[in-house]
Amino acid sequence: MAPSVRRGRSGNRAPADEAAAWILAGRAFVRDRLQPVEIAISEDGRILAIGKVLSGAPRHDVGEGVILPSATDLHVHFREPGGPADVETIATGTVQAALGGVALVGEMPNTDPPVADVDALAEKEARVRTRAAVDVLLYAAPSDPRALGRLAVRAGAFKLYLSPTTGIATPPDPAQLGPLLVRLASLGLPVAVHAEDPTRFARDSDPKDPTDWNRARPPSSERAAVERLLELAPPALRLHIAHVTEVASVVRLREAGVSFEATPQHLLLSQRSGTSPRTKVNPPLRSEADRRALWESFVRGEVPCLASDHAPHSTTSKDRPFPLAPSGMPGTETMLPLFLARVRTGELELPRLVAAACDRPARWFGQPHGRIAVGHRAHLLVVDFRVRTRLGARRLHAPCGWTAFEGSEAIFPREHYFHGERIVSDGEFVGRSNGTVVRPEFAPQPR
Numbered sequence: 001m002a003p004s005v006r007r008g009r010s011g012n013r014a015p016a017d018e019a020a021a022w023i024l025a026g027r028a029f030v031r032d033r034l035q036p037v038e039i040a041i042s043e044d045g046r047i048l049a050i051g052k053v054l055s056g057a058p059r060h061d062v063g064e065g066v067i068l069p070s071a072t073d074l075h076v077h078f079r080e081p082g083g084p085a086d087v088e089t090i091a092t093g094t095v096q097a098a099l100g101g102v103a104l105v106g107e108m109p110n111t112d113p114p115v116a117d118v119d120a121l122a123e124k125e126a127r128v129r130t131r132a133a134v135d136v137l138l139y140a141a142p143s144d145p146r147a148l149g150r151l152a153v154r155a156g157a158f159k160l161y162l163s164p165t166t167g168i169a170t171p172p173d174p175a176q177l178g179p180l181l182v183r184l185a186s187l188g189l190p191v192a193v194h195a196e197d198p199t200r201f202a203r204d205s206d207p208k209d210p211t212d213w214n215r216a217r218p219p220s221s222e223r224a225a226v227e228r229l230l231e232l233a234p235p236a237l238r239l240h241i242a243h244v245t246e247v248a249s250v251v252r253l254r255e256a257g258v259s260f261e262a263t264p265q266h267l268l269l270s271q272r273s274g275t276s277p278r279t280k281v282n283p284p285l286r287s288e289a290d291r292r293a294l295w296e297s298f299v300r301g302e303v304p305c306l307a308s309d310h311a312p313h314s315t316t317s318k319d320r321p322f323p324l325a326p327s328g329m330p331g332t333e334t335m336l337p338l339f340l341a342r343v344r345t346g347e348l349e350l351p352r353l354v355a356a357a358c359d360r361p362a363r364w365f366g367q368p369h370g371r372i373a374v375g376h377r378a379h380l381l382v383v384d385f386r387v388r389t390r391l392g393a394r395r396l397h398a399p400c401g402w403t404a405f406e407g408s409e410a411i412f413p414r415e416h417y418f419h420g421e422r423i424v425s426d427g428e429f430v431g432r433s434n435g436t437v438v439r440p441e442f443a444p445q446p447r
Helices: 090-099 118-131 145-154 174-187 210-216 219-232 247-256 264-268 288-299 335-344 350-364
Strands: 011-013 020-030 033-042 047-051 059-069 071-076 102-107 135-140 157-161 190-194 238-241 259-262 380-383 415-418 421-425
Touching: 020 047, 020 350, 033 059, 059 350, 071 090, 071 335, 071 350, 090 102, 090 118, 090 415, 090 421, 118 135, 118 145, 145 174, 157 174, 174 190, 174 219, 219 238, 219 247, 247 259, 247 288, 259 350, 264 288, 264 335, 288 350, 335 350
Parallel strands: 020 059, 071 102, 102 135, 135 157, 157 190, 190 238, 238 259
Antiparallel strands: 011 047, 020 033, 033 047, 059 380, 380 415, 415 421
């Protein structure tokens, strides 16, 4: 067993009988700023101590790198079960997450079959336990009221769709939405909602490009759904709104104190970013003015969470005529690197990014990581901001073989430590399939 860590000049420390396996040293994002520290990590992958000088265990200095907490991606679709393996699986998706600096993903329930009962959830749990490279929180779909109690004992969260989507053909009856939200609140789990009101969608629409798609599913459908949720949701509901696309929703949700996320596609792309069906997503890409306003809100720290909505489809299906192409794009591998590049250029402050990609998502999932703090899991990244790259599908790891961010600048983690074990080295995955299924360990803490 490794000797106990001895603290040097300053820092926080675990109980004296705790043993450290090793020490990570360098400039780290601790207490909302970069500072030179040493981080002691236990045999079981927790942060034991943080100080200026630590001793008593082997030491790894990251040199010119910067130590950051790993990200949490609240919103991914790994297409397993039911999806073709050449598009995505839990194994391929979680490796992409690891390479992109993500240590925990929230896997959505709209697979085939959907995760709407305990049997489907148990099958998915088994797949994660043998295939996942990082930890996975499993959402369940609250489609069957009779299954909710049993699902709440095992699921990590619920995902509610207010409009039809892949795998979920029928949204809840509007008359039953209020009672459903009350029931979900009583179960205590986080509840994420795809907030689009289908009654506001254009009828007899024949979309030819992202601009038409934005007209077909307009921002008013999001605003109406958000207002309806805020009207009906009881105060006890741990509510989170997925993929918010406009500032009006940001303002309303902040006023109500409700958690929400924005995606890289809605922050960085608009309906002017090309006519290809590869930019077809739900909700649609908005106008350039809406995108710019959402980005400025994110930069000011008004958007609490960043999430990828990773939803890959094959090039064959995406390159069909626009009305026939499915919605969604890959993104868990590129989410954090795209925004690290914007930190490098000065467009975004590092504390804003760490809060939105690492700290707040982990808190909403009730997980002890996302910050470099004693007692937290040692999910840590080493980033060299001098090493930039241009995104290209050939260099990425999504089996679907394409990215909507082709040619964009990105900064990938040089190293990634998962429970204190190195799983990425020099940009290559070197880990194992030892991710686990996690559930909330505590209720979200405001910050």
